[in-house]
Amino acid sequence: xxxxxxxxxxxxxxxxxxxxxxxxxxxxxxxxxxxxxxxxxxxxxxxxxxxxxxxxxxxxxxxxxxxxxxxxxxxxxxxxxxxxxxxxxxxxxxxxxxxxxxxxxxxxxxxxxxxxxxxxxxxxxxxxxxxxxxxxxxxxxxx
Amino acid sequence: xxxxxxxxxxxxxxxxxxxxxxxxxxxxxxxxxxxxxxxxxxxxxxxxxxxxxxxxxxxxxxxxxxxxxxxxxxxxxxxxxxxxxxxxxxxxxxxxxxxxxxxxxxxxxxxxxxxxxxxxxxxxxxxxxxxxxxxxxxxxxxxxxxxxxxxxxxxxxxxxxxxxxxxxxx
Numbered sequence: 108x109x110x111x112x113x114x115x116x117x118x119x120x121x122x123x124x125x126x127x128x129x130x131x132x133x134x135x136x137x138x139x140x141x142x143x144x145x146x147x148x149x150x151x152x153x154x155x156x157x158x159x160x161x162x163x164x165x166x167x168x169x170x171x172x173x174x175x176x177x178x179x180x181x182x183x184x185x186x187x188x189x190x191x192x193x194x195x196x197x198x199x200x201x202x203x204x205x206x207x208x209x210x211x212x213x214x215x216x217x218x219x220x221x222x223x224x225x226x227x228x229x230x231x232x233x234x235x236x237x238x239x240x241x242x243x244x245x246x247x248x249x250x
Numbered sequence: 251x252x253x254x255x256x257x258x259x260x261x262x263x264x265x266x267x268x269x270x271x272x273x274x275x276x277x278x279x280x281x282x283x284x285x286x287x288x289x290x291x292x293x294x295x296x297x298x299x300x301x302x303x304x305x306x307x308x309x310x311x312x313x314x315x316x317x318x319x320x321x322x323x324x325x326x327x328x329x330x331x332x333x334x335x336x337x338x339x340x341x342x343x344x345x346x347x348x349x350x351x352x353x354x355x356x357x358x359x360x361x362x363x364x365x366x367x368x369x370x371x372x373x374x375x376x377x378x379x380x381x382x383x384x385x386x387x388x389x390x391x392x393x394x395x396x397x398x399x400x401x402x403x404x405x406x407x408x409x410x411x412x413x414x415x416x417x418x419x420x
Contacts, residue, residue, distance in 0.1 A: 129333075169284075172296050172353055
């Protein structure tokens with residue numbers, strides 16, 4: 108890391124300049140962390156909602172996030188989420204890429220490759236295509 | 251991206267709480283202290299999922315309060331450059347569009363909105379629209395984050411929708 112002498116002005120973390128999700132550089136704190144699908148966040152947050160409401164412990168961040176995940180959650184029940192996870196597990200994709208696949212729900216492999224460029228050649232186009240198709244059919248036929 | 255991560259935090263309890271329901275106080279204080287906060291290192295801490303361990307407390311010499319180190323796991327939200335996220339449009343004006351992805355605000359400047367979408371101040375609500383697409387309050391958009399700025403209590407991001415496969419989603 109280059110440090111050019113004395114720093115002027117208020118301290119700003121440098122991280123934002125160097126991290127790049129396109130190249131899968133997430134920084135040491137998040138490189139190996141477990142990524143959550145939006146649907147999983149929804150399940151976790153909804154489970155806490157009642158008790159939090161009773162204790163009047165709802166923060167602004169919590170309610171905003173809950174609204175967001177309810178809007179964008181692709182899989183409605185826990186079994187579907189489990190099956191999606193089972194589909195993604197045998198691939199050699201990183202956790203971040205798996206979560207992006209599950210969250211964005213693209214229909215074509217070209218689309219997901221353009222949105223998540225780090226996938227690159229880690230998986231063949233045919234495999235990726237069948238993976239997306241299977242995820243799509245899970246989404247269609249969920250209860 | 252949402253993450254699930256193990257973290258630790260030190261809780262200080264004043265002597266009045268050092269009694270039979272001490273663990274409960276420690277847990278409550280942890281929820282109060284960290285849920286909904288935002289740091290440059292971990293992004294937004296949205297909710298605590300589980301308390302993993304509350305270590306033996308230490309009384310601070312000459313003070314009477316006790317410190318407890320608590321290990322817990324939490325849901326975090328951290329945006330990254332070049333990450334693609336879905337967001338809901340909030341404000342629309344001549345400068346551009348502000349979209350929200352959970353706690354995060356993403357500003358999309360006018361120059362990073364496809365050139366065929368024109369701003370129409372006379373529509374109600376104000377919108378950007380082309381012949382077949384329309385961006386107004388409440389529209390869902392797929393945005394690529396181009397940069398983030400971390401403040402003490404908030405993270406701001408800038409984004410673009412002027413690329414392949416981005417823009418309005420159904």
